[in-house]
Each structure stands twice: as C-alpha cells, then as structure tokens.
Amino acid sequence: MARVLIIGSGGAGLVSALSACEAGAEVVVASKTLPTRSQTSMAQGGMNAVLNSDDCISDHIEDTLRSSAGLGDEERIALLCEKAPEAVRWCNSIGLPFSRDEGGEIARRRLGGASAPRACYAQDYTGLKLLHTLYDQCLKAGIEFKNERFLLNLIVDETANRVLGATFLHIETGEVEEIRADSVILATGGYGALYGKHSTNSVQATGDGLAAAVRAGAKLADMEFIQFHPTALKGSSILISESARGAGGYLVDAQGDRFTDELAPRDVVARAIHDEINKSGAVYLDIRHLGEHFVDHELPQERKLAKIYEGIDPVNELIPIKPAAHYSMGGIEVNAACMSSVSGLFAVGECANHKTHGANRLGGNSLLELVVYGRECGKNATEYGDKSPAPACENPQLAKDTNFVRGVMYFTNQIDFYQKQEMLANIFYNNVGLVRDDMGLKAVLGAIRQMQKELPFMGPRDKSKICNTNLVEFIEFGNKIELAEIIVVSAISRVESRGAHYRIDAPQRNDRMFGAHTITWKEDGVLCADFIQ
Incomplete structure (x- = not known):
C-alpha cells in the first residue's frame, strides 16, 4: 500500500486525499493550520460547468483560452472543461449544498469573462461549503490529519532526484519532525500574503510549498502573473465576490456613473477600476437595485462583510471598493499527471501551475481546477507510490x-x-x-x-x-x-x-x-x- 503525504488541507488537498484514499493509499494530511481555515473558504462565486443544452463545453474551453491570453494549454484546458460536469455532480453526490433554481436544478450564474451562466454556486459561500463538505468526507474515510505542522523542507534523494517525504516544525511542541512517504502532494495554496493588507488572501498564504519546492529542485512557472480581484473592500481588502456583479451589480464612479463592462475578464475590469480611482478618487459597487430580498437570499455574505468592515448596508448604500491581490496563476510546474520535475513530488491547486489559467484566470475555474486535478492528482500519486515505493535510506x-x-x-x-x-x-x-x-x-x-x-x-x-x-x-x-x-x-x-x-x-x-x-x-x-x- 502506497503512503501518500499531502501537505495542505484546503480544497485541493482534501480532494486529493479522498482520491488517494479511494485508490487504496494510506493517506496523511499535514497542515500548518486547521482544514476549515483554508483559503478555499474565500472562493465565493461558484464552480464552472456546462450542465444543459443552453451552453456548450466548447464555449467553456474558448472562454478559458481567451482569458489565459495565449498561455493556456489547450489540451489541459479541454480536460478541465470536459470533466467539469462530472466534477460538479461528484460534489453534489458528497453533499455540497448547491443553491437551486425554480426547477430544482443546480443554480448557475454568469461570472466575468464567461459567455454563459455556468458557475454552479451555493449562495455566496461556495468555497466554504465545499471545504466543510470535503472535510466531513475525509473524517468519515478515516484519513489521518496532522495539524499545526509548518512545512520546512522536502526530503529529497538528490542522486535519484526523488522525493522521500518532508520535514515540519510542530508548532505546538516546537519539535522538528519528519514524515516519510512514497509520494508527496503539495497543496499549500498561493502567495497572495506577499501583498499584506493589499490582498484578499489570508495571512497564511505565504507560499511555503513553492519555496520548499524550488529549494528541492523543482521548477516554477509564470510567477509574474498575479490576479487582482476588481472588487475588494476599500478599507480592508476583504473580498466582495464576483457573484455580486454576476447577479447584476454595477461599477460606478464618484459621480455614480457606470464606466466599464462589469463582466469583462478580471484583468480588464481591475485595471479600469485602478484608472478610475486615479482619475476621480473613488469607485463603488452598486447592488441597491437588486433589492433586499434578493441580496439576503443570494448574497448574504456580501451584505454582512460590507456592514462589518465598511459600516455600510449595501441594500441602501454604495460599497466602496478597490482592486486587491487575489490569486496566483504562477506555481510549481507540473506535467499532465500533476507531477513536478522532482520524481514523486506532485502539486495541485493554487500552488501548482497546470497551465489552465495562463496569464489570467477565468472566474469560476479555481474551485473547478482543484476538484478536477485534485481527483487526478490523488490517483496518480497513489499509482506512482505503488509502482515506486520510496527507499528507507538515510537523509540529512x-x-x-x-x-x-x-x-x-x-x-x-x-x-x-x-x-x-x-x-x-x-x-x-x-x-x-x-x-x-x-x-x-x-x-x-x-x-x-x-x-x-x-x-x-x-x-x-x-x-x-x-x-x-x-x-x-x-x-x-x-x-x-x-x-x-x-x-x-x-x-x-x-x-x-x-x-x-x-x-x-x-x-x-x-x-x-x-x-x-x-x-x-x-x-x-x-x-x-x-x-x-
């Protein structure tokens, strides 16, 4: 039985853990924080998938390629989009409480850069509800969790260019520990915390997995591409989901006039807001016209966040916003099997570069990617460990x-x-x-x-x-x-x-x-x- 070590307990790590467990591996998940505090909880808008005849997979592929600005890999994007309906159905089968339309089907909304409403959502808490659902399933499966473990370095046999495990600082005790494994999956998230108070990310998003990977001999790809979300709260950089614009919210200048296409790709909208703030001094998100009943039913978190962090009620007032660092397109370079240039070292989620986002991620594709490639990664890491068990050799x-x-x-x-x-x-x-x-x-x-x-x-x-x-x-x-x-x-x-x-x-x-x-x-x-x- 292969022993698979997964570092990171966000959505990508938990999907990979379930997949590896289903494939017969002994799974250990190590994380510097608790699983339910992962950055995945901030992915509010939804998960893209073509679920009916009003939309088509070729359009989803084209939207993703266009958003990637020439750096997306067409084969990997096609795999992502083709497996999207299955990914959503899998999430539904394990208990993710999707919102429903009038016919009882999974509700969908249009996000920026998409040609159709295909983002399947659970109010504006999609990532949070996915994270909790995945964690419940991992506990049911008996997967072992080692929390409060801060990743220090990967253990690598340099002669064979082969990963053997990783070392951790056990925060609670202060001891340095090692965990050996036949294969290792990095699912440690992005590096948005580099931007501090100018980021929507948690302070935990410090890029530890990427730093450890490059020290271990892995390659990183496209690290210059960092997505700025157009609508973060002006005072705190707390994220206001794209679902607010997908539902019909307006972007207005200091005079209350609309000045850009709210559902253009994120890079375009963010730069338009940046330019308008420099020109007139302020930009606002306006959802007043959507009505209190709609906001409370579809966007309850956005109303709550605006009240807490800006002291305004968006049902009656404009929401002051600014762009903030949000998502890392760059990451550990991996092949189609999710393996890095170091044998046995896999990566998935925001810390990995699957070449599906290119120069600019399409809204609604991040949760999709972690489910599609998480399932692939867990399976592939198990298969690698079964075929090539790690030697029990000494390592300094x-x-x-x-x-x-x-x-x-x-x-x-x-x-x-x-x-x-x-x-x-x-x-x-x-x-x-x-x-x-x-x-x-x-x-x-x-x-x-x-x-x-x-x-x-x-x-x-x-x-x-x-x-x-x-x-x-x-x-x-x-x-x-x-x-x-x-x-x-x-x-x-x-x-x-x-x-x-x-x-x-x-x-x-x-x-x-x-x-x-x-x-x-x-x-x-x-x-x-x-x-x-």
Missing part, C-alpha cells in the same frame, strides 16, 4: 532543519522583520501590482536583495519553544523574500503586457518573443530563468 534533511531552527534562535533582532514585511507588501502593491515598469521592478528587486542580506539580523524576539508563532512568521517571511525575488525577476524578464502582467513601458502583447512560459529554478542556490514553450 531532518538534522539540517533541526539545526536551522535551533540556529535561528541565535539570530539578533536588530531589525524588525515585521516592519520589513510591511514595506515589502507596500512596494509590491505599488510596483509589482496592476501596473508595472522596468524602473519600479528593478527598485523592488534591489530592496529584496538587501532584505536577503539583512535576514540574519531580523531574528524572532520570542525565544521560547512551545507555540512560537513569532518563529513561524519569521520563517514565513524568509519564504516570502525567496519567492519575491523570483516573481520580480520573472516580471522584469517579460517585457510585454499580457493578462494580469501589465507594463506601461511595454503595453502591447508580443507573441513572437514572449508567447511562452517563464520557467525559474535554482542551481547551487543561484536563481535561473528562461522562456520555454
């Missing part, structure tokens, strides 16, 4: 990471890394955000490399062993800096504008030079980058 990684954690406690605290973290978030939002240019990107790269030099002078103040969140946040900051360098180098290299990557010094798309994926990796600790078809 546990000792290295034990010494690393012990050594970090001797770092001085001359520089406050929390201040540097906030600085990084601000310069990323301003210079590696919706609008970029060469000068701004190179200034950020210089700041990042200075932070890398200063890291030994930024150690945690808390020197205790048990439940040391200060230590965890310091290591997370190290991962952020590592990924920040990769993102900025990728953005500097791509001298064109495509999807979510918009450069005012190169505003046109250039397929001849850049119609390829940005691939980054490390050799002897040195960052390398190239464009590969």
